[in-house]
Each structure stands twice: as structure tokens, then as C-alpha cells.
Amino acid sequence: xxxxxxxxxxxxxxxxVNDLSLVVRPGEVLGLVGxxxxxxxxxxxxxxxxxxxxxxxxxxxxxxxxxxxxxAKRQLAFLSDEPRLFEYLTVExxxxxxxxxxxxxxxARLGRELLAxxxxxxKTSALPAELSRGxxxxxxxxxxLLHSPRVIFFDEPLTGLDPLGIRxxxxxxxxxxxxxxxxxxxxxxxxxxxxxxxxxLILKGGRKIAxxxxxxxxxxxxxxxxxxxxxxxxxxxxxxxxxVS
Amino acid sequence: xxxxxxxxxxxxFINRTRARLRRLKQPKYLVGAFFGLxxxxxxxxxxxxxxxxxxxxxxxxxxxxxxxxxxxxxxLLVASAWIFPHERAALVYSEAEVAFLFPAPVSxxxxxxxxxxxxxxxxxxxxxxxxxITGRLFTSSHAxxxxxxxxxxxxxxxxxxxxxSFARTMLLERGISNWLRRSLVGLFLAALxxxxxxxARQTIVPPAIxxxxxxxxxxxxxxxxxxxxxxxxxxxxxxxxxNPYLATSTLEFAKAFLPAVGVIALHYVWVVRSNVAxxxxxxxxxxxxxxxxxxxxxxxxxxxxPKKRSRxxxxxxxxxxxxxxFLWKNLISAQAAFRGRTILLLLIPLIIMAAMMGRIGKPGGxxxxxxxxxxxxxxxxxxxIGAQMIRCDxxxxxxxxxxxxxxxxxxxxxxxxxxxAPVVILTVVQWLLLLLLGGLATFGGVTAGLPKMPLTWIVxxxxxxxxxxxLVLLIPNAAVxxxxxxxxxxxxxPQGIEVTGQRLLLLFGxxxxxxxxxxxxxxxxxxxxxxxxxxxxxxxxxxxxSAGAALVLxxxxxxxxxxVGKLFDRFDLAAEQGG
Numbered sequence: 123x124x125x126x127x128x129x130x131x132x133x134x135x136x137x138x139v140n141d142l143s144l145v146v147r148p149g150e151v152l153g154l155v156g157x158x159x160x161x162x163x164x165x166x167x168x169x170x171x172x173x174x175x176x177x178x179x180x181x182x183x184x185x186x187x188x189x190x191x192x193x194a195k196r197q198l199a200f201l202s203d204e205p206r207l208f209e210y211l212t213v214e215x216x217x218x219x220x221x222x223x224x225x226x227x228x229x230a231r232l233g234r235e236l237l238a239x240x241x242x243x244x245k246t247s248a249l250p251a252e253l254s255r256g257x258x259x260x261x262x263x264x265x266x267l268l269h270s271p272r273v274i275f276f277d278e279p280l281t282g283l284d285p286l287g288i289r290x291x292x293x294x295x296x297x298x299x300x301x302x303x304x305x306x307x308x309x310x311x312x313x314x315x316x317x318x319x320x321x322x323l324i325l326k327g328g329r330k331i332a333x334x335x336x337x338x339x340x341x342x343x344x345x346x347x348x349x350x351x352x353x354x355x356x357x358x359x360x361x362x363x364x365x366v367s
Numbered sequence: 368x369x370x371x372x373x374x375x376x377x378x379x380f381i382n383r384t385r386a387r388l389r390r391l392k393q394p395k396y397l398v399g400a401f402f403g404l405x406x407x408x409x410x411x412x413x414x415x416x417x418x419x420x421x422x423x424x425x426x427x428x429x430x431x432x433x434x435x436x437x438x439x440x441x442x443l444l445v446a447s448a449w450i451f452p453h454e455r456a457a458l459v460y461s462e463a464e465v466a467f468l469f470p471a472p473v474s475x476x477x478x479x480x481x482x483x484x485x486x487x488x489x490x491x492x493x494x495x496x497x498x499x500i501t502g503r504l505f506t507s508s509h510a511x512x513x514x515x516x517x518x519x520x521x522x523x524x525x526x527x528x529x530x531x532s533f534a535r536t537m538l539l540e541r542g543i544s545n546w547l548r549r550s551l552v553g554l555f556l557a558a559l560x561x562x563x564x565x566x567a568r569q570t571i572v573p574p575a576i577x578x579x580x581x582x583x584x585x586x587x588x589x590x591x592x593x594x595x596x597x598x599x600x601x602x603x604x605x606x607x608x609x610n611p612y613l614a615t616s617t618l619e620f621a622k623a624f625l626p627a628v629g630v631i632a633l634h635y636v637w638v639v640r641s642n643v644a645x646x647x648x649x650x651x652x653x654x655x656x657x658x659x660x661x662x663x664x665x666x667x668x669x670x671x672x673p674k675k676r677s678r679x680x681x682x683x684x685x686x687x688x689x690x691x692x693f694l695w696k697n698l699i700s701a702q703a704a705f706r707g708r709t710i711l712l713l714l715i716p717l718i719i720m721a722a723m724m725g726r727i728g729k730p731g732g733x734x735x736x737x738x739x740x741x742x743x744x745x746x747x748x749x750x751x752i753g754a755q756m757i758r759c760d761x762x763x764x765x766x767x768x769x770x771x772x773x774x775x776x777x778x779x780x781x782x783x784x785x786x787x788a789p790v791v792i793l794t795v796v797q798w799l800l801l802l803l804l805g806g807l808a809t810f811g812g813v814t815a816g817l818p819k820m821p822l823t824w825i826v827x828x829x830x831x832x833x834x835x836x837x838l839v840l841l842i843p844n845a846a847v848x849x850x851x852x853x854x855x856x857x858x859x860x861p862q863g864i865e866v867t868g869q870r871l872l873l874l875f876g877x878x879x880x881x882x883x884x885x886x887x888x889x890x891x892x893x894x895x896x897x898x899x900x901x902x903x904x905x906x907x908x909x910x911x912x913s914a915g916a917a918l919v920l921x922x923x924x925x926x927x928x929x930x931v932g933k934l935f936d937r938f939d940l941a942a943e944q945g946g
């Protein structure tokens with residue numbers, strides 16, 4: 123469960139995120155879309171506790187990320203588009219390190235399963251420098267999912283993955299949502315959002331301009347029943363932003 | 368095409384300068400620039416502007432030495448370009464230049480011209496620096512001759528290295544392997560030396576061994592030797608290159624400059640007319656250089672892509688004190704700096720000393736005294752500089768701060784975890800040094816002149832060492848979180864004089880903080896030490912003193928870790944990056 127109320131992030135005078143509120147329940151997948159510079163990544167980094175918000179409250183599984191960060195972070199994973207790995211740790215050592223940080227009891231078995239799912243089983247002793255871009259992304263995903271998080275933030279999760287990896291990643295996201303995880307995906311791949319997200323939130327200039335199911339958003343922007351998210355997105359982001367509470 | 372290259376380079380330079388000037392609006396860069404300029408002033412200008420400085424006279428005196436050895440040094444540099452390199456011709460371009468210029472309709476010759484143009488900027492900067500260093504610019508009315516003299520030398524070498532790399536590649540393409548080429552060059556040099564020696568023996572009389580200190584006699588001999596054919600023929604073009612730098616009058620310079628420019632022109636024609644495919648190797652080289660630069664700026668090892676896996680120092684179980692995971696991780700990464708070759712290099716002096724001691728067979732000999740002094744110096748040196756050398760902590764992980772912030776750990780846990788590895792590494796090294804010192808003190812107890820090193824003091828130092836390390840390592844780690852902009856967090860992190868100034872400030876700040884924090888520990892040491900010392904218990908006095916000091920240091924470290932942990936919790940890297 124993710125509950126965000128009045129999230130605002132300022133960089134000096136620049137407003138990156140402006141009074142954003144949202145709720146993502148267990149089993150829901152929220153697609154966070156918006157043009158470049160809309161504040162998607164800043165929002166996700168605030169929600170994950172990487173950067174502090176200027177104002178507002180964020181609760182992850184009922185825990186306030188500002189006042190009880192440790193308990194909140196135990197429940198979440200943040201998977202960014204740019205895998206950040208430790209250059210001298212092998213694939214297996216990355217998982218061992220994360221297992222200790224999160225105290226994952228059955229880490230060896232879970233790690234093996236994740237590596238098999240992500241087709242990294244034969245790379246356990248490889249260093250990041252020996253991995254392709256996609257493999258690095260898979261390793262970062264494996265590290266993020268090792269502790270079976272109940273809340274997952276994906277920032278462009280498919281970047282660098284091959285077609286098979288993309289299909290597996292999509293299936294994995296849907297499966298984890300079915301198992302009760304609350305998920306937010308930020309992506310420019312609108313067909314991905316359309317395919318796997320139960321709700322969509324459109325950000326523009328740091329403000330929320332739409333939030334709801336695809337049908338609700340279609341109605342908001344007076345688009346027909348068959349309108350694709352791409353059409354809605356273009357319509358929504360071309361118009362001057364109207365604030366949705 | 369050349370106009371496009373000039374546009375690219377000139378606009379890049381102007382924009383970079385503007386960006387640096389704009390950055391000075393931020394106080395941290397303005398203050399940094401002030402101290403950086405102050406540093407430059409004291410390093411260069413103050414010396415150059417001061418009265419009574421050594422000017423042309425001193426360097427003029429050195430002119431004859433440069434005249435003798437200069438061509439030889441140039442010859443060695445030129446010869447090295449034909450002997451040592453083994454790779455194919457590759458010119459370094461930035462990754463952006465590769466991306467834009469290589470697929471563009473730009474001829475190979477134009478690419479070489481662009482490279483030469485870029486080289487000229489670097490050469491002009493180096494010329495300015497060298498002229499400043501050699502103290503010519505402001506001390507001589509002929510400063511412009513030195514500037515042009517350096518320019519001729521560096522431009523010729525640059526073109527020769529480029530031409531040699533093309534020639535080596537052509538030889539490879541014609542089936543002449545690197546070893547065959549080296550053998551031929553080696554044979555040629557050997558023949559040259561043999562002929563010169565033979566000829567010199569027939570014609571020149573060397574100074575008597577008794578006159579070994581008679582520099583004038585040796586100078587004459589060397590001048591005659593280097594003027595002996597066939598060596599003199601080989602050195603002739605190199606003398607032409609050097610002569611403008613050595614000129615003492617405008618007329619002399621004019622006479623020397625024109626032939627030197629002729630040598631440059633010949634080199635230029637050679638390079639430009641070489642039709643060698645360098646693109647593929649250049650792409651690879653440029654990538655490697657970019658990775659090295661990125662790694663260096665991120666505070667990582669310059670070997671950007673680690674090739675060897677490091678073994679885990681111990682098995683890390685999923686349960687237990689979480690900060691130990693950082694110790695485990697950072698010990699793995701630190702192993703990269705302690706490869707077998709490094710350890711061997713560190714051990715060689717010790718092995719040689721041990722062998723010499725064994726051969727002498729006299730415990731307490733001069734070598735024990737030397738070894739003791741050396742070990743002591745290493746220990747003391749490591750106390751102050753060690754924290755700057757072992758950087759497997761926040762300084763290395765700053766680039767991965769996003770990941771650290773994600774972990775479900777309290778700030779103090781992350782800080783404690785990051786401190787563990789460098790403390791452990793430094794302490795182990797220092798304990799080994801103290802152990803060695805203890806052994807040497809036992810051996811060398813009978814030697815007069817050996818620094819007195821009672822074992823109790825060594826034990827006391829050993830007790831204090833880890834706490835001292837904890838404290839001194841805490842300071843730069845706190846600085847990373849307080850002033851992340853002063854450390855390198857990004858590949859495109861700022862460079863320039865203001866950054867130099869910031870680093871100087873940081874160093875001074877660290878020294879001040881260190882000085883302040885050790886005062887209570889020193890007082891605790893004195894409180895424990897003095898009463899026992901005066902009571903006649905000299906053996907245990909240092910131990911009691913060090914125990915008290917260790918307690919105080921431990922308290923300071925605990926408080927420091929807690930405070931820095933709070934800093935970590937509030938740390939906002941995005942704000943730093945945004946700024």
C-alpha cells in the first residue's frame with residue numbers, strides 16, 4: 123500500500139513535484155506517465171526514500187518514510203533505468219550483500235530462482251564489467267526483488283532488456299501484483315503502461331493532470347472508447363495543465 | 368571542414384570558460400577559486416615576480432648542459448616510439464567526437480588535422496606551463512623565444528609520435544611483426560653505439576679517472592663524443608629542434624627557428640600523407656580513455672573495468688549485524704589495490720633489508736637501525752596519510768548513494784559500515800608495522816643511535832591505532848556528506864582552479880577538526896600516564912594513558928558516527944546534483 127499526500131519537491135526555486143497525492147493499493151499497478159521533466163523520477167525517488175520531499179507525507183505499507191524510514195524501506199524496492207552496481211562484486215556477491223542488508227532468510231534459494239528467471243544462472247561469478255547492459259539491468263532487478271518487496275517502484279523497467287527479457291519482466295510485474303504487491307511504473311512506453319497497469323497517473327510540470335483507470339482518463343479528456351493511451355497522453359499533455367485533486 | 372573544427376574547439380573553450388565563471392556565483396566555488404588562485408600565486412607567480420630571482424643567468428649556465436643532454440634525451444624519446452609500443456595506430460578522440468565525426472563525411476586526413484589542431488591547444492597550454500616553471504616568461508627579455516622553443520620541441524615530438532605510430536601500423540600490415548621491428552631497431556642502435564665507441568676511441572681521449580669531478584673536462588669529452596660520426600649525424604635534426612630554445616639573441620633565434628620549422632613541416636607532411644586506418648583502434652582507445660577518465664573522476668581506480676574477481680574475505684551470512692555487509696563488500700573492492708604485484712613491490716624493500724641483515728649476521732647493525740627508522744616512518748606516515756589513501760568508504764560509494772539510501776538501515780549503521788573496511792585495513796597494516804618495529808627493537812636494543820623504542824610504547828600505540836583510524840576516517844566521510852559537491856559525484860563533475868582551491872580548503876579543514884578532536888584524547892592520555900610515570904611505574908604508564916585516550920576516542924567516534932548518520936539520513940544528493 124502506497125499513500126502519498128501533498129508531495130512537493132523543490133530544487134531551490136524550481137518546483138519538480140507540486141502537491142501530488144495518490145494511493146496505490148495491494149494488487150494495483152499504477153502507470154506514472156508524463157513528458158520529459160514532468161517529475162516522474164523525482165516522485166519515485168521521493169517515494170523510495172532516496173531523496174527527502176520538501177513537503178507532504180509518504181506512507182509505505184502504513185509506515186511513514188520520513189519518520190520510520192527503516193521499516194518502510196524494508197517493504198519496498200526501487201528499480202531504476204540505470205543499474206547501479208558495485209564494480210568489484212560479482213553477480214552472486216551482489217545477492218549475498220543484499221541478503222545481509224535485508225536479512226533475507228532463504229537468500230541462497232531465492233537468489234538461484236531469481237537468477238534462473240532472469241537467465242543469469244551462468245553468470246554468477248561475473249563482474250558487472252563483464253555483463254552486457256541488459257544483464258546489468260537484470261542483476262539490479264534480481265537484487266531489488268530478492269527480499270520479496272510488497273511495494274515496488276519501477277523507473278523505465280524495460281530499458282536494455284531483450285524481447286524475451288521484456289516479456290518475462292512484464293509477466294513478473296503482473297504476477298507480483300497478483301500476489302499482493304503495490305507497484306508504480308514510470309515509463310515512456312505507453313503500450314506497456316496500457317498493457318499491465320490497472321491505473322494511470324499523468325504528470326506534467328510536476329502536477330497531476332489525470333489519475334484513474336484508462337476508461338476514467340478517456341472520459342476526462344473526452345476521448346472515445348477505443349482511444350489509445352498515446353492519444354490521450356498527447357491530448358492531455360498538450361493542453362494547459364488542469365489540476366486534479 | 369577546418370572551419371567546423373575550429374568552431375567546435377573554440378565554442379567548447381568559450382562555453383567551458385563561461386560555465387566556470389557562472390559557477391563562481393556559488394560561494395563554495397568563489398571561495399575555492401580564491402584559494403586556488405592564492406595557491407597558484409604562491410606556487411608560480413610569487414617566485415617569478417620576486418627580486419633577486421635566478422633568471423637567464425642560471426638557466427644560461429644550464430644551457431650548456433641542455434645543449435649536451437637535450438639532443439640525447441630527445442633521441443631516447445624518439446627511439447622509444449619505435450621500440451616500446453606494440454599496438455596499432457590509434458588517435459584519442461572524445462566519445463562525442465567519435466560519435467559525430469567518424470560517421471560524418473569527414474576524410475581521414477581531415478580527422479588527422481582535427482587531432483593536430485586539438486594537440487596544438489594542449490601543446491600551447493603545456494608551453495605556457497613549462498615556460499612558467501622554467502621561470503623564463505618574466506625573467507627574460509627573450510621570453511617569447513623560450514615559448515617558441517618549447518613549442519617547436521613539443522610539436523615535433525607530437526608529430527613524430529603520430530608518424531611513428533602510423534609507420535608501425537604500416538609495418539604490421541606488411542607482415543613485419545613488433546618483435547622483428549624491435550630487433551631491427553635494436554640492431555641499428557647497437558651498431559650505432561659500437562661504431563661511435565670505435566670511432567671515439569680512435570680520436571678522443573677521455574678525462575682521467577682521477578679527474579672525475581672536473582666537470583669542464585667531462586663536458587668537453589661528452590661534446591666531442593656526441594659530435595662524433597655517425598652519432599652526430601643522427602643527432603643533427605634533434606639539435607635543429609632544440610636550437611631555438613637555446614638561442615641567446617634574436618638573430619641566433621631567427622637562424623635556428625627556420626630550420627626547426629622545416630623539421631616540423633617535414634614531419635607534418637609525413638603524418639598527413641600516411642594512409643593508415645586508425646579509426647577502429649581509435650574508437651576502442653577513446654572508449655578506454657573515457658572509461659578511465661570517468662573512473663578517475665568518480666574516485667575509483669583508473670583501471671575502469673576490473674578484470675579479476677576478488678575472493679570474499681569471509682562468508683557473509685544473511686543474518687547478523689547489517690553494517691558487516693559493508694565491511695565485506697569494501698574488503699572485496701579493496702583487494703583490487705592489493706594484487707600480488709603490489710604486495711610484492713611493497714615487500715621487496717623489506718626482503719632486501721632482511722637479506723642484508725642476515726648476511727651481516729650482526730644483530731643491532733646499521734641495517735636494523737635503518738629498518739627501525741623506516742618502519743617507524745611508515746607507521747607515523749600511515750597515521751596521517753593512510754586515511755587519504757584507503758578510500759573504500761563513502762568516498763568511493765558516493766556515486767552509488769541512491770543505492771545506499773534505499774537500504775532499510777539507520778544512518779549510523781550505514782556510516783559505521785562504510786568506516787569498517789578502511790579502519791580494518793589500515794589497522795592491520797599498522798599493527799604489522801608495529802610488530803616489525805617490536806621485533807627490530809628487540810634485535811637492536813644494543814645498538815647505540817637506534818631510536819629507543821620500549822615495547823610498552825609499541826603496545827600502547829597498537830591499542831590506540833584502531834581508534835585513531837576510526838576518528839581520522841570519520842572526518843573525510845563526514846566531509847563527503849557535508850560537501851558532496853566538493854567531491855566527485857558525477858562523471859561530468861567540475862574541474863578547474865576553484866576545485867583545486869576547494870580541495871585545499873577541505874584538507875585544511877580536516878586538519879583543524881583532527882587537531883581539535885584529539886585534544887580531549889591527549890588530555891585523557893596525560894591523565895592516565897603522568898601519575899604512573901611519576902610513581903615510578905614507567906612500564907605501565909603508557910598503557911594506562913593509551914587506555915584512557917582510547918576510551919575518549921571511542922566516545923568521540925560513537926558520537927561522530929551518530930552525528931554523521933543523522934547527516935546521511937538528511938542527505939539530499941538530488942539537491943547537490945541540481946546545484
